[in-house]
Amino acid sequence: MNVLNPDSSAPLIGSPAKRLDAALSGAAPAVRAPFAPEPSRPQQAVFIADDSGGSDLLGISEALQPIAELCVHGDAQTPLMIALVGPAGSGKSFALARLSKAIGALGAGPAKNAGESFLSNVAVIPLDAAQLPGDPASAIAAATYQALCRDYAALAAEAAHAGGDPTQTASLAAARHDEIQSKLDAERATRDEVDGKRARLSEVVLYQTPGARIDAYARANRGQIESRLRRFDLLSGDAVANYKDLVRDFSGAGAGSRLSIALRSLWGFRGQARLLLWALVFFALAFGAVKLSGAAASPAPRGLGSSVDVAADWLAAHRDWLAMLFDALVALGALALLVNLWRAATFSATLFRGLRLLKADLRERRQELDASSARLNQRVAALSAQADAAAKHAEATAQRASGAARSPVVGPSPPFALAPMPTAVAARAFMAELGRQIGAPGAALQRLVLTFDNFDALSPQQALDIIEAAHGMIGASCVGVAAFNPATLALGFAEDRDALRERLERLFQIAFNVQGVESSEKTRIVARLLADGATDRRSEAGGPTQTSIGEPLSAAETTLLTALAPLACSTPRRAKRFLNLYRLARTSRVSRPGVALMLAVMLSDDRRPLKEMERLLREPDSALGDPKGPPALFDAIQAARAAGGGRISNIDALLAMGVAQRYAPVL
Numbered sequence: 001m002n003v004l005n006p007d008s009s010a011p012l013i014g015s016p017a018k019r020l021d022a023a024l025s026g027a028a029p030a031v032r033a034p035f036a037p038e039p040s041r042p043q044q045a046v047f048i049a050d051d052s053g054g055s056d057l058l059g060i061s062e063a064l065q066p067i068a069e070l071c072v073h074g075d076a077q078t079p080l081m082i083a084l085v086g087p088a089g090s091g092k093s094f095a096l097a098r099l100s101k102a103i104g105a106l107g108a109g110p111a112k113n114a115g116e117s118f119l120s121n122v123a124v125i126p127l128d129a130a131q132l133p134g135d136p137a138s139a140i141a142a143a144t145y146q147a148l149c150r151d152y153a154a155l156a157a158e159a160a161h162a163g164g165d166p167t168q169t170a171s172l173a174a175a176r177h178d179e180i181q182s183k184l185d186a187e188r189a190t191r192d193e194v195d196g197k198r199a200r201l202s203e204v205v206l207y208q209t210p211g212a213r214i215d216a217y218a219r220a221n222r223g224q225i226e227s228r229l230r231r232f233d234l235l236s237g238d239a240v241a242n243y244k245d246l247v248r249d250f251s252g253a254g255a256g257s258r259l260s261i262a263l264r265s266l267w268g269f270r271g272q273a274r275l276l277l278w279a280l281v282f283f284a285l286a287f288g289a290v291k292l293s294g295a296a297a298s299p300a301p302r303g304l305g306s307s308v309d310v311a312a313d314w315l316a317a318h319r320d321w322l323a324m325l326f327d328a329l330v331a332l333g334a335l336a337l338l339v340n341l342w343r344a345a346t347f348s349a350t351l352f353r354g355l356r357l358l359k360a361d362l363r364e365r366r367q368e369l370d371a372s373s374a375r376l377n378q379r380v381a382a383l384s385a386q387a388d389a390a391a392k393h394a395e396a397t398a399q400r401a402s403g404a405a406r407s408p409v410v411g412p413s414p415p416f417a418l419a420p421m422p423t424a425v426a427a428r429a430f431m432a433e434l435g436r437q438i439g440a441p442g443a444a445l446q447r448l449v450l451t452f453d454n455f456d457a458l459s460p461q462q463a464l465d466i467i468e469a470a471h472g473m474i475g476a477s478c479v480g481v482a483a484f485n486p487a488t489l490a491l492g493f494a495e496d497r498d499a500l501r502e503r504l505e506r507l508f509q510i511a512f513n514v515q516g517v518e519s520s521e522k523t524r525i526v527a528r529l530l531a532d533g534a535t536d537r538r539s540e541a542g543g544p545t546q547t548s549i550g551e552p553l554s555a556a557e558t559t560l561l562t563a564l565a566p567l568a569c570s571t572p573r574r575a576k577r578f579l580n581l582y583r584l585a586r587t588s589r590v591s592r593p594g595v596a597l598m599l600a601v602m603l604s605d606d607r608r609p610l611k612e613m614e615r616l617l618r619e620p621d622s623a624l625g626d627p628k629g630p631p632a633l634f635d636a637i638q639a640a641r642a643a644g645g646g647r648i649s650n651i652d653a654l655l656a657m658g659v660a661q662r663y664a665p666v667l
Helices: 015-025 060-072 092-106 136-151 153-160 166-199 201-208 213-220 222-231 239-252 255-264 272-297 306-317 319-405 424-438 460-473 486-493 497-507 525-532 555-568 572-585 592-603 608-617 631-643 650-661
Strands: 080-085 122-128 447-453 478-484 510-513
Touching (some): 060 447, 080 092, 092 122, 092 478, 122 136, 136 447, 136 460, 153 424, 166 319, 201 239, 213 319, 222 239, 239 319, 272 319, 424 460, 424 478, 447 460, 460 478, 460 486, 460 497, 478 486, 497 572, 555 592, 592 608, 592 631, 608 631, 608 650
Parallel strands (some): 080 478, 122 447, 447 478
16 A cells, blocks of 8 residues: 555555544544534634635644654754655645744744754745746746845855856955945935935925925915015015015014014004104194194183284184094094004914915925935935945955965856856855855854745646756755655656656655545544634644654664664665654654554565555454564564564554554655
């Protein structure tokens, strides 16, 4: 039985599987009437989308946790290639998304398991395989470069020129520094201009903002403003410009000064003092008329002479005229005073109206300029930091170029960042240099994980070319994870499937089957969808497993693995795979001797042990029986029994087989 080949679909059926399902499920639920209404159920989706963000129906997050820990473990040897395989619709993209999230959670902080040497800064870069055909090596390098430029620009730029001419690299670095410095100077000039506008905001609004409120008011009331200015002899040239000058001076004065200006308009402008003088004259004449009227009624003036007596008599006879003259003089004086006050009030009102409009314009423009100044200050600060970094990088490249000039350079290739579609040689040099810098002590990035998905959109040969290119590109301190359907790749190699299998085993150190094969799990998929309402209620991967992958092998485990080696290992590569997969599989809650035994059976080149194990698991016995052959399987079962206390239950064997099937060979 090959669980990674979708063409092989023989499930583990029979009484052992039923007993396993009962053991996992617990007590049987009470019988309910068909289609009876539920008393209380969670809200369910009316249509469940087929995407990578749905429910974890098969508990894949927990199963992927050891692989996530492996990707961020400081003691894991790299480069490392991992395959997430399964048929269409089995959840490969879902598993890849969960694995990426778990890696990001583990690599974002200190280790969650005590004593574990997890790396604290890990970058996960997702790549779409459908966008990589043509020159896969260059496309992978370009996508990696663009992704790293967001958070690790200096690292990406340093590695991008690994295969280029040092002199040309130094020239590019200097040009890049000059470009950033030019942008910085332009931003500083713009910021200074904005600060200048803020300092002279009143003049900007008055004279350089055609749509301002005060400009619209002045132009709409030009005739009225012009007449008032002419009345006070303040018009010289354009009335709008004269009015704005007055408002500018008026706004620059304080509150007391504005009051004094308003009062000064009573006498300070042309015609106002004359009106006040005429009012004073009229009031003085009125006062004289009152005095004459009083003198005419008094006998005192008489006897001073005939002419005085005649005048006194005439005034006495025309006292009503004096009363009318008094009223007229008072009216003229009051009129002159009112005209003076009206002229001063209208002029002051015009200035205060302009002041209010100017203040409203200033509030709006000041908010805009403050926001613009804040943005410019941020850009200037960012560009200053970039300019400093570019200057240091240019200095370093210049030093390398001067040192390289003293030694011959054999066959330099163009820098990776130069060509729009870089060559495969430069791309591989970029990835190699990137891996070297990531693995350097004190590096900002400690591990790089590249994930590949959407191979179904490609032909088998294109998909295999990309996988081959990724295997060649993944360097030190890097991990590659590819999610694909091995049956799709096999369509292009129908005549030589064994060669394809060996090829994939060479490319991938770990293969993980994302499809749960236990019958008990398959029967629960619909039930979980209905119970959860298509909402994921399981805990996501990212927390520590019950057993760490970094736990040292015990003496009993070492003895057992050595005894199982004849069954599982036919080559040094198979021996490495067997030990690596056991470290991952033993983190489950299943018996370790059983897991080791089933892994050895699954990894064996001989298919007879697997068929015999399937027969033994279908037996109704409660314990795993003795096989009829081959001898290697018999010895392996005996060794597992000895490590597990002399007996392996059928339930434990079934559970161990389910775990081992996750790591079975591809095809």
